[in-house]
Amino acid sequence: MKFFVDTADINQIKEAVAWGICDGVTTNPSLVAKTGKSFDAVIEEICEVVDGPISLEVTATDFDGMMEQGRALAKTKDNVVVKVPLTKDGIRATRAFTDEGIKTNVTLCFSAGQALLAAKAGASYISPFIGRLDDVSNEGMAIIDDIVTIYRNYEFTTEVLVASVRHPMHVVEAARLGADVCTMPPAVLDKLFKHPLTDIGLARFLKDWESVPK
Ligand code: E4P
Numbered sequence: 001m002k003f004f005v006d007t008a009d010i011n012q013i014k015e016a017v018a019w020g021i022c023d024g025v026t027t028n029p030s031l032v033a034k035t036g037k038s039f040d041a042v043i044e045e046i047c048e049v050v051d052g053p054i055s056l057e058v059t060a061t062d063f064d065g066m067m068e069q070g071r072a073l074a075k076t077k078d079n080v081v082v083k084v085p086l087t088k089d090g091i092r093a094t095r096a097f098t099d100e101g102i103k104t105n106v107t108l109c110f111s112a113g114q115a116l117l118a119a120k121a122g123a124s125y126i127s128p129f130i131g132r133l134d135d136v137s138n139e140g141m142a143i144i145d146d147i148v149t150i151y152r153n154y155e156f157t158t159e160v161l162v163a164s165v166r167h168p169m170h171v172v173e174a175a176r177l178g179a180d181v182c183t184m185p186p187a188v189l190d191k192l193f194k195h196p197l198t199d200i201g202l203a204r205f206l207k208d209w210e211s212v213p214k
Contacts, residue, residue, distance in 0.1 A: 001175045004053070004055075005024075006027075009034070010035075013046060013050065017050065024050065025046055029059055050079070058073070070082035070093065071100075071102070081125065082097055082105070083106075084097075110128065110129060110133060111143060125159045126147065128164075131164035131165060140170075144174060160179045161182075
């Protein structure tokens with residue numbers, strides 16, 4: 001399973017890249033807004049340090065606007081993936097981008113039926129938002145199970161990118177279900193490292209090492 005980091009903060013991205021386990025980056029307008037920088041500045045910073053797929057979202061909601069913004073984003077760097085919302089215009093744009101050889105990440109997916117539409121349009125990635133489903137008392141991970149099964153049934157090439165991840169068990173469960181990618185906020189990536197027995201074990205090893213004759 002590929003690990004993407006879900007942030008537009010360049011320092012957090014650099015840290016994840018330095019660990020050698022970051023396969024790509026996802027951003028959205030809210031994450032860009034948090035940086036306090038212009039979109040162009042954020043794009044430039046991220047493109048400089050990331051070689052894997054970088055999802056950059058269009059903000060236009062009509063087909064022509066999405067095409068114009070998406071084409072411009074795709075020109076920035078070869079690894080840019082144009083993120084489009086799961087709307088009728090978004091699905092139409094996804095098909096058009098695919099036909100032009102531009103990679104897409106269809107975002108704001110909340111059902112298996114929506115994921116089927118994205119696959120039919122030739123999307124490179126589908127982003128089901130599992131945390132936001134959990135927030136409204138729906139089992140987010142259940143749609144990952146459905147989407148993975150459906151895509152396998154028909155050999156769709158669209159990759160299942162688990163998004164809106166809130167804790168390490170979301171990551172583990174996504175891996176268990178065979179999702180292709182999990183994008184996670186840096187705080188979740190950080191928590192994946194942690195286990196109290198690792199800390200206790202390391203402290204004991206270092207203490208015992210002190211008694212070894214030097
Ligand atoms: C990913 O592409 C999404 O932008 C992101 O995971 C949304 O997460 P949130 O529900 O925590 O905002």
